[in-house]
Amino acid sequence: MQEIKFHGRGGQGVVTASQMLGLAYFKGGMYPQCYSLFGGERRGAPVVSFLRVDQKKILLKCEIKNPNQLIIFDASLVDPDEIRKQVVPGTKILINTSKMSDVIERLRDFTVGIIDASCIAENLRLGHVINTTILGAYCRLFESLSVNKVIEAVMEMVPAKKSENAKAVIEGNNRVTLIKGRR
Amino acid sequence: MSLPDWLNPEKIIPISRGSTTVFKTGTWSGNRPEHREKTSPCRAACPAGNNIPDALFAASQGNFDDALSAFLEESPLPGVCGSVCYHPCETYCNRDKWDGSVHIRTLERAAADYGNAIPIPLANSGERYPVAVVGSGPAGLSAAYHLARMGHPVSVIEARDEAGGLLRFAIPLYRLPQGVFQKDLKRILSLGISINTGEKVGTKKLEEIRAKSSAVFIASGAQRSIKAEIPGLDLEGVLPGLDFLQKVRRSVLTELPGKVVVIGGGNVAVDAARSARRLGADKVEVVCLEQRGDMPAHEREWSDALEEGILFHYGWGPKRFLGKRSRASRVEFAGCTSVFDSKGRFSPSYEEDESLMLDADWVILAIGQVPDISPYRASPLAERGFVQTDPITLATTWEGVFSGGDFVTGPRSVVEAIAAGKRAALSIHCYTLGKPFSEAEERTLLGDGPGFSIHSFFHPREGWDPKSVVRFEDIESLCLDQEARRSLGRLSPVERTTGFHEVDIPLDLREAVQQAGRCFFCGTCTGCDRCFLYCPEVSLLPPDENCSFYRADDAFCKGCAVCAAVCPRGVMTMGEVK
Amino acid sequence: MKKFITGNHAVAEAVRLCRTQIVAAYPITPQTPIYEKLSDWEAAGELGGIMMRTESEHSAMAACLSASLAGVRAFTATSSQGLALMHEMLHFASGCRAPVVMACVNRTLAAPWAFWSDQTDSLSQRDTGWIQIYCEDNQEVFDSVIQAFRIAEGVLLPCMVVLEANYISHFMEPIEVPEQEQTDRFLPPVKIPERFDVDNPSFVAPVVSQVQFEAFRHLSYEAMSNALDVIEEVDRDFGDHFGRNYGLVEAVGLDGAELALVTTATITSTARVALAGLREKGHRVGLVKIRVFRPFPTRILREILEPVPRVAVLERNLSLGREGIFCSELKAALVNSEKPHHVQGYLAGMGGTNVDPDLIERVVIDALSRERVSDEPIWMMEKK
Missing domain, CATH: 3.50.50.60 (FAD/NAD(P)-binding domain)
Structure with a gap:
């Protein structure tokens, strides 16, 4: 079972990202289970979203405490100590940042996918909504889901700018940088 | 298939198909609502006792014939009053406490303009006395x-x-x-x-x-214009106020070149000054004994005059008129320190050292009429x-x-x-x-008087208590809309002073209906049916061929007072079982 | 067809498939998405019935009750404070024998103010005369709403389907949503007494005497007692139509068990995982899920727990001054058993805190090793 945790801020499309990824897995015949925790539903506030994926029905009705996949929408939310407390051996981290060297330094233990999703989304006129770019990068890093399934889910769920979002998935998938960690 | 009792629709909940009319609940209560029409505060304030609520209700329905007919109940001059009255009715209008009083005066004029009616005869004894x-x-x-x-x-x-x-x-x-x-x-x-x-x-x-x-x-x-003993009174160009106004109305005076000084602080003085302005005077000045706040002229007339470019000098009394070749040319005034003596009698005192000298080709003396x-x-x-x-x-x-x-x-x-x-x-x-007249007056006195209703002396209105005046608190404000009093159309000061056109522009028909609709119709039943509709016992009967007003069904009325509470105009009133 | 949706969305899907004629409701977190989804469909002309946006939950229930008395299929949804405000009308609905169906999303009752799961709101309505069904996942919520209409209309009592805040209301999971025709075959068009007939006017629920009141209460009691059979029958028939059924209670692995862990709602689902692990490790522990709380399935609980000496009740609610409410109810149900049981209450997940397999394992180990049963509930507190 994959346990995926999303960290981000209100307005970046974190909740929708987890739901779209869940839908993509669902379309791929898997059993996903997705939920989110909100501090306050407003832009800029930290948001955490969760997704479990398994081949059979998931019975757990509790929180994900030790994710084996971590997706970070905002590098300012990265606290290596906090991450070390949560993750299990082999956890991979996908992170949105424009300062690659900084992240590599701080997360040198982990296998990390680095994507400048904010830049890609901005160029596609998607503003702060970087979720579709992130999902494209996700497919490359975790290799458990095809880009086409993600695009299918994106087309079904995004309310506007469908073609821009589809492009964002592909861009994200192409432009993610993978760095193998020591752990 | 027979249902068990616990599923039988007829058994599982109580349902009453009998009628509660067997319970004569009305016999249990000592309270009864009464349809008691009252006097609106506007009517009580009107010296003529005009039947304003009936008139405005008809107007609000677009029926200006009936509106005029209602005004004609008490007054022969609705067109005149609708134009010139100082409208104490509007001052006391209950709507003034809500969002501005109703334009009653202007609506009286609209009734006169748009309505046609023959005054209702007052039933008489058949005896005719010349x-x-x-x-x-x-x-x-x-x-x-x-x-x-x-x-x-x-x-x-x-x-x-x-x-x-x-x-x-x-x-x-x-x-x-x-x-x-x-x-x-x-x-x-x-x-x-x-x-x-x-x-x-x-x-x-x-x-x-x-x-x-x-x-x-x-x-x-x-x-008779009061003529003060002032030196120079017989100079040419010195005119008493009423004579001046009459000359204008008779078109004897059609222009007034030069400078005009009007003496006096009352309405005749202001009328004279504004007329002089319209006759083309170069400069019109009003000089009065009183200070600004004490002038007897109506506020509105004074402010209109100001707008029309008339100058006012307060606190001056005429000392003498000076002339050139028997024609007035200047007026000298002395400072007036007080108008009345300690007992409140008219007795101006002057500060002789202070003086004001005004040039005047015309002096209009409007210091009072007797x-x-x-x-x-x-x-x-x-x-x-x-x-x-x-x-x-x-x-x-x-x-x-x-x-x-x-x-x-x-x-x-x-x-x-x-x-x-x-x-x-x-x-x-x-x-x-x-x-005895006092008995007749007593029967029809509106509020505390002195206004009374001559119409209702001859045509008594059933269920009306003329002495009882509706207060704002008696109005059921939950049913009221906010529709603030609008200021009405008037000519601009420039348009006014080019001639004697009417300053207040009369309401057009549509506007008149709309403005009449703002009336609360205080104390007058308009047949809105709220009392009937809200009565929880369906025991408040609306008017029918036998009875012209709403009344309680004694068999069922519990005296709960809902009808009185919901009456928008203070008509339904709680009383006791008779 | 399978859909990947939240529990709230599942409720809305069921309400629409049941051809509900009127939905009268007022928004409240975490129920609001039900209201919003139904409103969206109404706006798009896809609801079938009508939405009535009332000014309060009290009015919502008054509207549902009245509609139901008019012979109409009525639904509402609420939570927490909204349910508390509705309380008076809940009695009215059951007393009028109006088969209204409600989805209640369990949420903490203030104070303090919070939004997360806690069963005390619905359990506080225990004595209102409503049937109550507690669900453990999205599919069961969906299925139970459909069952609820048939149950309620079958016994002429209102029925509450209870789902937990967050763990169901906002959890997205795949569920099976049947076709309209399939649902129609299971749930026939509404046919309940129509109380408002202009040609035969009547006053519904007038004042009654003491003796009459007692008689009506007795009939309601009989209806609620008979509801146990009706719920089972509807559930069996549901299984025939859709291949899923749930029972009044569910027992897992009780054969030879030394301990039965009794749970409700989502804790049950997680406990299935925890107990499977414990049994693999050799612990003789079985699971009992109480699904229907009113009417309380006393007889069946006594039968299945008869051979099990120890019982632990783990729950997310509290009657202050006593213990968890299911624990009290279960103790009362077992009191006339042949052999006495040791029943230990545990409180966890209060205010929506996390109940994971680790916590459940700790409860089971404690219950198995405990020498003396405490009359007080044991708090399994989250740290912080």
């Missing part, structure tokens, strides 16, 4: 009108060549267009009143008239140097002679003159029948 009326100003016309409605033959004697008194010869056209007054006058005369114009009345003539009539009403007004009782010098009327009347019956000390209006009180308003005429009419009616 009555003579001296003077055809508002008081005289009002008395003649109501007496004629009662069926009495009325003859009016008018000293001038035309009827109307100050309505015809004093009030400027920009306040009262001639057509409006003429329409009112024509309606009054249509009642069969004869007017003998150009006939002056003195003691001897009065005796003659008295002999031929059952009663006489003298309403000669207050037409009744002229000189024609009656040798009669009981003039015994005391003024006409003394009983304030209730308006009877003078001379048997069979009644008097009222400005002739008794000195200058007052048009509506007060109309009120005096109405009072005289009912008083004379009672006198001719040998019945």
